[in-house]
Amino acid sequence: GQNIDQPTEMTATEGAIVQINCTYQTSGFNGLFWYQQHAGEAPTFLSYNVLDGLEEKGRFSSFLSRSKGYSYLLLKELQMKDSASYLCAVGSYAGNNRKLIWGLGTSLAVNP
Amino acid sequence: GAGVSQSPSNKVTEKGKDVELRCDPISGHTALYWYRQRLGQGLEFLIYFQGNSAPDKSGLPSDRFSAERTGESVSTLTIQRTQQEDSAVYLCASSSVGPGTPTYEQYFGPGTRLTVT
Numbered sequence A: 001g002q003n004i005d006q007p008t009e010m011t012a013t014e015g016a017i018v019q020i021n022c023t024y025q026t027s028g029f030n031g032l033f034w035y036q037q038h039a040g041e042a043p044t045f046l047s048y049n050v051l052d053g054l055e056e057k058g059r060f061s062s063f064l065s066r067s068k069g070y071s072y073l074l075l076k077e078l079q080m081k082d083s084a085s086y087l088c089a090v091g092s093y094a095g096n097n098r099k100l101i102w103g104l105g106t107s108l109a110v111n112p
Numbered sequence B: 001g002a003g004v005s006q007s008p009s010n011k012v013t014e015k016g017k018d019v020e021l022r023c024d025p026i027s028g029h030t031a032l033y034w035y036r037q038r039l040g041q042g043l044e045f046l047i048y049f050q051g052n053s054a055p056d057k058s059g060l061p062s063d064r065f066s067a068e069r070t071g072e073s074v075s076t077l078t079i080q081r082t083q084q085e086d087s088a089v090y091l092c093a094s095s096s097v098g099p100g101t102p103t104y105e106q107y108f109g110p111g112t113r114l115t116v117t
Helices: none
Strands: A003-005 A009-013 A018-025 A032-037 A044-049 A053-057 A060-065 A070-075 A084-094 A097-102 A106-111 B005-007 B010-013 B019-024 B031-037 B044-050 B065-069 B075-079 B088-095 B112-116
Touching (some): A032 A060, A044 A053, A044 A060, A044 A070, B005 B088, B019 B088, B044 B065, B075 B088
Parallel strands (some): B010 B112
Antiparallel strands (some): A003 A018, A032 A044, A053 A060, A084 A097, A084 A106, B019 B075, B031 B044, B031 B088, B065 B075
């Protein structure tokens, strides 16, 4: 079956670093995506990993290990505006069918 | 260069009525997705359109739900005989698929908040 696991909730302090983990078991793998969703808004794309290793983009970094079925999103120098839900999704493609398998999201609360 | 747009932004309807939700994808995007998101829950896949291929309807929860797409443009999601459990935000996303599109990133619209009373 298809399964993506991530923690339901996390809390961190402004200025700190937080790591949000995601593990997956899918029938196919065509990249792992992280999206950010603020309350009442649509998800927006943060990062994409298809090869093992770390991808850095400003304060956000994303890591992938395909052999372990594991990814994490690292947020540095946390700001209050980073309070949001972070969604992990895996591309599972078959022929022309390109779907993302979504995790339930990790709700991050950044406290002053 | 507009993004994905959806209408209406909010819809309140009485139980048993039919509703139609609209999605305008980004021009040139061949893939279009509909999702449902209940309050505090994750994204629930409903249906996927890819070019002229037959849509993937595997996520539609019942035969009260249907969707259409005209070519590679507008899509409508129709819910017949609405029930209170249909209350949710319905999100549409589009994606560019093909050579030169390395990420298959999905771009989301703002959603339609449906409330069934």
